[in-house]
Structure formats: C-alpha cells, structure tokens
Amino acid sequence: MKTLHSKAFRRRxxxxxxxxxxxxxxxxxxxxxxxxxxxxxxxxxxxxxxWNTKIIPAFNKKHxxxxxxxxxxxxxxxxxxxxxxxxxxxAGDLITCRPFDASLDLFKKGNxxxxxxxxxxxxxxxxxxxxxxxxxxxxxxxxxxxxxxxxFVYNKEIFDELKLTPPKTVAEFHAVLDxxxxxxxxxxxxxxxxxxxxxxxxxxxxxxxNYWKGEEGRKALVEGKQKFTDKPYxxxxxxxxxxAPYMGDGYKAQKYPDTQNLFTLGRAAIYPAGSWDVPxxxxxADFEFxxxxxxxxxxxxxxxxxxxxxxxxxxxxxxxxxEAAKAFLSxxxxxxxxxxxxxxxxxxxxxxxxxxxxxxxxxxxxxxWRGTCESSIRNSYQILSRGTPNLENELWNxxxxxxxxxxxxxxxxxxxEDGLASWYEPHKK
Amino acid sequence: MTDLxxxxxxxxxxxxxxxxxxxxxxxxxxxxxxxxSVFSIYPLIDTIRLSLYAGDETGARSFVGFQNFHTxxxxxxxxxxxxxxxxxxxxxFAIHMVVQxxxxxxxxxxxxxxxxTGGSVYRTLIFLPTMLSVVIIGFIWQLMLNPLxxxxxSLLKAVGLGSLFGPWLGQESTALLTVSLxxxxxxxxxxxxxxxxxxxxxxxxxxxxxTVDGAGPFSVFWFVRLPLILPTLGVxxxxxxxxxxxxxxxxYAIKGALAGxxxxxxxxxxxxxxxxxxxxxxxxxxxxxxxxxxAMLVIILIGVLIYLFGVQRRLQRHTF
Numbered sequence: 001m002k003t004l005h006s007k008a009f010r011r012r013x014x015x016x017x018x019x020x021x022x023x024x025x026x027x028x029x030x031x032x033x034x035x036x037x038x039x040x041x042x043x044x045x046x047x048x049x050x051w052n053t054k055i056i057p058a059f060n061k062k063h064x065x066x067x068x069x070x071x072x073x074x075x076x077x078x079x080x081x082x083x084x085x086x087x088x089x090x091a092g093d094l095i096t097c098r099p100f101d102a103s104l105d106l107f108k109k110g111n112x113x114x115x116x117x118x119x120x121x122x123x124x125x126x127x128x129x130x131x132x133x134x135x136x137x138x139x140x141x142x143x144x145x146x147x148x149x150x151x152f153v154y155n156k157e158i159f160d161e162l163k164l165t166p167p168k169t170v171a172e173f174h175a176v177l178d179x180x181x182x183x184x185x186x187x188x189x190x191x192x193x194x195x196x197x198x199x200x201x202x203x204x205x206x207x208x209x210n211y212w213k214g215e216e217g218r219k220a221l222v223e224g225k226q227k228f229t230d231k232p233y234x235x236x237x238x239x240x241x242x243x244a245p246y247m248g249d250g251y252k253a254q255k256y257p258d259t260q261n262l263f264t265l266g267r268a269a270i271y272p273a274g275s276w277d278v279p280x281x282x283x284x285a286d287f288e289f290x291x292x293x294x295x296x297x298x299x300x301x302x303x304x305x306x307x308x309x310x311x312x313x314x315x316x317x318x319x320x321x322x323e324a325a326k327a328f329l330s331x332x333x334x335x336x337x338x339x340x341x342x343x344x345x346x347x348x349x350x351x352x353x354x355x356x357x358x359x360x361x362x363x364x365x366x367x368x369w370r371g372t373c374e375s376s377i378r379n380s381y382q383i384l385s386r387g388t389p390n391l392e393n394e395l396w397n398x399x400x401x402x403x404x405x406x407x408x409x410x411x412x413x414x415x416x417e418d419g420l421a422s423w424y425e426p427h428k429k
Numbered sequence: 430m431t432d433l434x435x436x437x438x439x440x441x442x443x444x445x446x447x448x449x450x451x452x453x454x455x456x457x458x459x460x461x462x463x464x465x466s467v468f469s470i471y472p473l474i475d476t477i478r479l480s481l482y483a484g485d486e487t488g489a490r491s492f493v494g495f496q497n498f499h500t501x502x503x504x505x506x507x508x509x510x511x512x513x514x515x516x517x518x519x520x521x522f523a524i525h526m527v528v529q530x531x532x533x534x535x536x537x538x539x540x541x542x543x544x545x546t547g548g549s550v551y552r553t554l555i556f557l558p559t560m561l562s563v564v565i566i567g568f569i570w571q572l573m574l575n576p577l578x579x580x581x582x583s584l585l586k587a588v589g590l591g592s593l594f595g596p597w598l599g600q601e602s603t604a605l606l607t608v609s610l611x612x613x614x615x616x617x618x619x620x621x622x623x624x625x626x627x628x629x630x631x632x633x634x635x636x637x638x639x640t641v642d643g644a645g646p647f648s649v650f651w652f653v654r655l656p657l658i659l660p661t662l663g664v665x666x667x668x669x670x671x672x673x674x675x676x677x678x679x680x681y682a683i684k685g686a687l688a689g690x691x692x693x694x695x696x697x698x699x700x701x702x703x704x705x706x707x708x709x710x711x712x713x714x715x716x717x718x719x720x721x722x723x724a725m726l727v728i729i730l731i732g733v734l735i736y737l738f739g740v741q742r743r744l745q746r747h748t749f
Contacts, residue, residue: 058749076685083713084661098748109488194599196689197709250576252599252690258577361619385710388506391711401691429682 001207011087036324037067040313041085041094043078049343057341059331066324086111087314093319095144097312099131100381107134107141107313110170113317114139118326120333124154127375128351130382131309142312145330145347146341149366150306153273153281155266156288158186162269166292170239173295177246180269188246190268191403192254199240199399200392202272205306208236214304214376217291222383225417226428228417229410241402251254252404260284275347275366280359282346290366293373309377344369387423394419473726479719485621490716497720511721513692514700515728517605521696524609525616530665532613533620540621541628552625556618561576563615564707567682570611574598598683601693608694612679616672621663627661628654660744667736677702697725 040051051070059068065342071092073081079102095112097103098383106112114423115121116139121129127397132142162183166175180188193199211232212218220226227233248254248262262371263271264284269275274293281289296303303357313332315325331337338350346363358364382394398412409416421427480497482490501507504686540548572595574581582594588710597607631654639653677698680688686708688695703711705718 080713101710102707105486108684143439192599195685195692196687222431248577250582250594250596250599253574253576253596254599255571258575261578295461331479346672369698381710386712388504389710390711393708396709397689397691400689404601404690406691419506 004032020051036065036321037069038094038232038324038328039069039071040096041078042072042096043075043098044096044255044311045072045074047345048072049123053238054340054344055337058336059328062331063327064400065323070329079186089318090286091318093316093321093325093329095142095314095316097132097314098310099377101383101386103132103142103312103314106131107139109318112141113315113322114141115143115314115326115329118143118329118333121329121353123333123354125351125353127377128309130310131377131418132314134382135364142314143332144309144312144351145332146311146345147307147351148310148348149275149308149369151273151291151293151366152203152206152264153271153277153289153291153362155186155263155269156287157266166290168292169299169301170295170297174242177243177270181246182283187248187262187268188270189243189245189248190259190263190271191247192251192256192259193400193403194253194255196396196400198256198259198272199403201378202397203240203243204236204395204399205308205380206272207239207340207375208379209304209306210294210296210301211236211239212300212379213245214374218376218379218382221324221379221388224424224429227427228413228420231417234409234413237323237399237412241409242401243385243404245286247403274351275363277364278347278360278366279345281362289362291362293369301372303369304376305369305373306378307349307370308377309382311348318417384420384424387420389419389422391416391420400425432676451610458536476719478695478728480723481517482716482719484714484716497717498724501720501724508699510692511697511724514695514697517692517694518674518676518696520605521609521612522670524606525613525669526666528610529613529617530620530662530669533617534624534662536617536621537624537628538654540625553621555621558615559618562616564682565609565676566615567679570614571598571683574607592642599690601690604684604690604694608680611683612676617681619668623661623665624658627658631657663736663740663744666740667733670732670736671729674725674732677748696723697728701725 039271042051044051046128048070056068060066068370069092077099078096081185082091082095086109091111091344095106097112098107098403103112121140121143128144128147129140130137130143133140136255145235151327158164158180159166162179164179167176177188180186191198191202212221212226213232217226217232222227229240244251248268254262260277260280266285266287280402293303293305309422313329315322315329319325333352333358335352335354338352341348342350342356342358342363343360346360347366349358349363349367358367380395394416396406401407402412404410417427481492481494483493483496484490501511508623536551539545540552541691573579576582576594576596580593585591585594595603597603635653635657636649639649644652674697676696680694680696680699681702683693684699686699686703686706690701701718701721702708703716704721
C-alpha cells in the first residue's frame with residue numbers, strides 16, 4: 001500500500017515538473033519574442049523611486065511596448081560590479097556612465113556602443129559631450145544626462161540672527177566666518193576630512209575654479225602649460241588650510257553624513273555643497289536655506305563655477321535590444337526628460353541645450369550661476385587621472401592633509417605635481 | 430562448535446578484496462577533493478597565472494613574465510604603497526598578537542577560576558561581538574567615537590578628562606591603532622575560547638601536585654599551565670597571522686578603500702582592493718591586482734612556514 005502510494009506520488013510529481021518546465025520554456029520564448037525589456041545599470045540607488053514612478057512611466061507613455069527596469073548598485077560598488085557583469089555577459093542593456101576615463105575604458109574594451117547616430121545627440125554642446133567622447137572628440141559613447149554644480153549653502157536663519165549677508169569675495173567670506181565664530185553658538189563651516197573626498201571636491205574643486213580661472217587653467221594644466229606648483233593652485237590650498245579653525249570639533253574624524261547632519265540640525269552656518277545636497281536638505285532641514293557662489297579673490301573679478309558633467313547613459317554593445325535602447329536614449333535627449341529630471345532631482349542639472357525651468361529656488365540659484373559665471377569641470381577628471389599615481393586619489397589625500405594641518409599648501413602642490421610629472425609627458429619638463 | 434564455524438570461513442575469500450584498489454577511499458575523498466580543487470586550488474593557480482600577464486586598454490592580455498612584480502617592488506609609485514601597506518599590516522598584526530591574544534589569555538585564565546559565578550554569561554558576552562557583522566561593528570564604533578555626537582567625548586567629559594579626547598579615527602598618528610583595537614575588541618573571544626578549552630584539558634592532579642610541592646599561583650601558571658597550553662598559543666598565533674594579513678572588511682567599512690588619512694590605515698587587503706577593482710577615477714587592473722594577491726600569498730606562506738619549521742616542531746605535545 002505504502003509503496004503504491006509513493007509511486008503514484010512520484011509519477012504525479014514528475015508530471016507536474018514536466019508541465020512546469022514546458023510552461024517556463026513557453027514563457028521564456030514569449031519574452032524573447034517581444035524582446036523589449038531594457039534593464040538600466042546605475043549607481044543612483046537614491047533615485048530608484050524617481051525612476052520607477054516618474055521617469056519610466058513618462059517614457060512608457062511614448063513607447064508603451066518597451067518595458068524598462070531600473071537596477072541600481074550602491075555608488076561605491078558600482079564600477080566593480082558593473083565590470084564583473086560586463087565580463088560575465090550579464091550586464092543590462094543600458095549603462096549609466098561615469099564621466100571620463102571609467103567610461104572611456106569601457107568603450108575601448110568594446111562594452112559600450114557609439115551613440116553618434118542616435119537621434120537627439122545634436123541637443124548637446126561639445127563641452128557637455130566631452131566627458132563621454134574619445135580624446136579626439138569624434139565618437140561619443142554615452143548620452144549626457146546631468147551635471148552637478150558646487151557652491152555654498154547657508155542657513156538663512158543663522159545669517160539673519162547674526163545679521164550677516166552672503167559674501168561675494170574671499171575677504172568677506174572670512175569676515176562672515178569670524179563673526180560666526182565670535183558669536184560661538186554655531187559651527188561656521190560644516191565639513192569633515194575623514195572621507196577625504198569632501199576636502200578635495202567640496203573644498204579644492206569648489207573654490208579652486210576662481211583661482212585657476214576655470215577652463216582656462218584646466219586646459220593649461222592638461223597641456224602642461226601650468227603646474228600644480230603654480231600660484232593659483234597653491235593659493236587654493238592655502239585658502240583651504242585657512243578653513244580649519246572654523247570647522248567643527250574633531251572634523252578630522254567627521255564623515256560626510258556627519259557633515260550633512262551638522263548642517264540640517266541647524267548647528268552649522270555654512271555648508272560647502274554639491275548641488276546634489278539640495279533635495280536631501282529640502283527633506284531634512286526645517287529651516288530656510290539659500291546658496292552663494294564660491295567667493296572670488298578680488299571684488300569685481302570674473303566668477304567661475306565647478307559645473308561638473310557627472311552622469312550619462314550609454315548602450316551595452318552586446319545588448320539584444322539595440323533599437324529599443326536607442327529609442328530610450330533619444331528620449332533621454334529630449335526636453336521632456338530634462339524637465340522631469342531637473343525637477344524630480346533638483347541639484348542634477350540637465351546638460352541639453354533645451355531651456356529648463358527649475359522650480360526649487362535653491363537649485364534654480366545654483367543653475368542660475370551658469371548665466372553669470374563661467375562653467376568648468378573638475379581639473380583631475382580629463383586625461384590627468386590616467387596614470388599611477390592617480391591624480392584624483394592624490395588630490396583627495398593632499399586636500400584632506402592640508403585641512404588636517406599635516407601638510408603645508410606648498411607641499412601638497414608639490415606632491416600633486418610630482419605624482420603627475422612621474423607619468424604624464426607634458427608635465428615632465 | 431564455535432571452532433568449526435570459525436575455521437569454515439575460507440581464507441581465500443577475504444584476501445582478494447583486500448588487495449584490490451581501495452575504490453571506496455577515492456569515493457569518500459572525491460567530494461572534498463573536487464570542491465576544494467574547484468573553489469580553492471584552481472582560483473589560486475589561476476590568480477598566479479593572471480599575475481604574469483598585463484592587459485592593454487582594449488582588454489587584450491599578453492604574457493609579461495615577472496614584469497608586474499618588478500613594477501610592484503621597484504616603481505616608487507607602487508612600491509611606496511606596497512611597503513606602506515605591509516608595514517601597517519605588520520603593526521596591525523603586532524597589536525593583535527600583544528593585545529588581543531594577551532587579553533584572550535587573561536580572560537581564559539579568569540574564566541577557568543574554579544569558584545567563578547556566572548562564567549558562562551561572561552563567556553557568551555565576550556564572544557558575542559565575534560558573531561556580529563563587521564559593518565555593524567564599524568558603524569557602532571564610529572558612532573561611539575564620533576567627536577560630534579559620540580558617547581566617548583561625553584563620557585570623558587563627565588569624568589573630567591574631556592581634554593584627553595581626540596578625533597582618533599581621523600588622525601594619522603592614531604587611526605591605525607584605533608582601528609586595530611576595534612578589531613581586537615571584536616575578535617578577542619576567539620583566542621579566549623581556544624585557550625580556555627586548552628586550560629580545561631589540564632588535569633587537576635598536575636596543578637594539585639604542583640601546589641603540594643609548594644608552587645604559588647604564579648609558579649603554577651608559569652611552570653605548569655603555560656607550557657601545557659603552548660601548542661594552543663601557537664595555533665592562536667598562526668590563526669591571527671593569517672586572519673590579519675587577509676584583513677580588509679573592517680578598514681573598508683570604517684575608512685573606505687583609500688584608507689586615510691594619508692594611507693595610514695592602508696593594509697594589504699585595501700591596497701589589493703584598490704588595485705584590482707579600481708577606485709573613483711583609478712581604473713582597476715585585474716593583472717596588477719593578481720600580482721598584489723600573489724605577493725600577499727607569498728607573505729602569508731613565508732609566515733606560515735616560519736611557524737611550521739621554526740616553532741611548531743619545537744613544541745612538545747603532552748597527552749594525558
């Protein structure tokens with residue numbers, strides 16, 4: 001009796017399994033036949049919500065038969081994870097592109113397809129495309145999406161309480177800092193050096209553009225006409241070093257989230273910012289805040305801003321859904337996408353030439369500097385971070401050390417220059 | 430009767446089965462051997478093979494012999510970081526040997542006191558951090574030591590020692606020591622347990638005999654217990670050595686892959702990670718990374734060999 005029962009059970013289980021596998025195969029076939037599911041690889045896991053509820057539905061209104069999936073890794077793991085998936089052939093159809101060499105490397109290895117023939121690429125200027133083009137500028141391999149702008153965010157209530165006005169020059173900036181420090185209730189500058197990149201990005205690159213005159217200095221550095229040991233760069237480091245007494249207790253062990261909290265809790269007056277902080281502050285700060293551009297050295301000087309091309313999207317060269325992927329990229333180049341992206345993620349500014357209305361007042365202020373100041377990108381990103389030692393890593397290291405007081409500005413400049421000169425021809429002279 | 434049955438078993442039936450190749454042994458060894466080969470030996474050999482290649486920008490790889498190792502040891506841009514990481518790793522190891530294993534030994538002695546109440550509670554509590562995730566350990570300690578809202582500065586201030594507090598995780602001079610001590614705090618349970626087990630194995634009559642012969646508690650420890658647990662201390666040392674030279678996670682969780690400030694917390698694991706996977710704008714190099722990994726393997730191998738031939742052979746095992 002028992003054996004009979006188990007035999008019948010086994011047969012039934014076998015049938016069930018067979019049916020299941022047939023159904024699964026049929027489903028897989030049906031899926032392959034429609035062949036219109038695009039997967040996006042990204043590091044913006046913070047934005048998954050916006051992609052899933054705003055951007056993708058808007059795209060589907062135009063292209064109802066292309067399904068899009070947004071798949072994000074944590075930012076610090078993205079490059080490694082993406083490379084592993086590309087090597088294993090399991091990466092998604094659309095790949096969010098880091099600026100410059102990380103993506104150029106993918107293109108050279110044949111992982112990214114050229115987007116020269118994708119409709120909509122003509123909506124972007126050469127500067128916007130520069131971060132995702134070959135060195136000769138002939139081939140572009142990612143559709144530019146957005147840039148981030150540096151500046152200073154300040155707590156308006158503290159400024160009102162202490163009767164301060166947003167500074168325009170470095171001298172005014174220091175006067176403001178002194179007043180906040182003299183009052184003693186608030187930390188003048190919210191910034192820490194434990195993560196190192198804060199010092200380099202929010203510090204050195206943020207204020208530096210005013211010293212090396214934006215693109216002019218950046219290009220001279222790439223061509224070898226300027227060196228890090230030149231005055232503008234040393235001065236930028238000197239200015240950074242002078243911030244140390246105004247930063248919070250134990251800033252050497254203060255990390256980026258600590259810095260953000262210090263500001264959003266209303267305990268610090270000025271926050272050297274990236275525009276991506278705006279939506280976070282909007283959510284967390286219960287006081288009014290505003291922004292001012294990096295102060296210039298002398299009153300009346302032309303102002304520059306770090307308007308850094310940060311994010312783009314390209315096509316996996318091995319994608320099975322090339323046409324659908326191109327359709328998606330064309331849509332990314334459209335003013336409609338720019339409008340949604342700029343307003344759902346204030347602080348990420350579209351790079352297309354289309355005029356976009358940014359509704360968040362602080363984000364609008366950041367993007368407004370494009371009209372009054374000259375834009376430039378971070379000077380370590382193009383070409384200069386190709387060798388060993390890596391210039392970007394070096395800048396993180398020396399900027400943090402300058403602020404920690406363990407390195408003099410001149411030594412920092414010399415270390416960056418020596419590292420560059422050890423492998424980069426134009427700097428070897 | 431019994432004699433008859435015994436002698437009726439034909440001897441010739443038994444012999445051939447004995448002389449045949451012992452297939453069952455191969456069968457029983459196969460699973461472990463296959464798994465170990467596929468997941469451990471093959472990757473190891475392939476890593477060594479990969480370290481002899483170099484990739485160009487299109488991703489094509491070509492054989493370059495020992496070029497990668499030459500670069501790693503002679504190019505100042507690489508060797509500076511490599512020796513720095515190795516030196517930090519040795520300091521990391523030394524701190525573990527002295528503090529972790531020292532405290533582990535002390536705790537094991539205390540736990541093996543005959544009239545200790547609540548011994549199992551202490552044992553569990555001290556062993557607990559070992560089972561927590563490194564990410565949680567890193568997060569908790571960063572919060573406690575945080576100069577802005579941590580409990581450490583307020584505690585020190587409460588007892589009037591506020592001036593002693595510093596941003597320990599952020600200073601070049603103290604960061605490595607602090608991270609090491611956090612790791613010690615997490616893993617002190619392991620040497621404690623191993624040594625505790627060894628201490629329990631010592632028969633009471635030996636200790637009683639020593640006491641009767643007039644030995645005080647210190648002499649009993651120094652001349653009876655310590656020699657008897659030396660083999661365990663050896664095992665603990667080699668486990669610490671291998672674990673420390675493969676360490677990565679805690680430093681990555683607390684200081685990131687750039688292991689700041691100024692690479693003062695950079696150890697071989699984080700150096701390998703940056704080289705292999707890349708970092709921010711630094712593009713990763715699998716071949717150079719494999720060279721670093723192979724160098725780590727050699728370092729660990731040398732350490733283990735020194736232990737095997739220099740230490741373990743001199744140790745006498747006592748069985749009771």
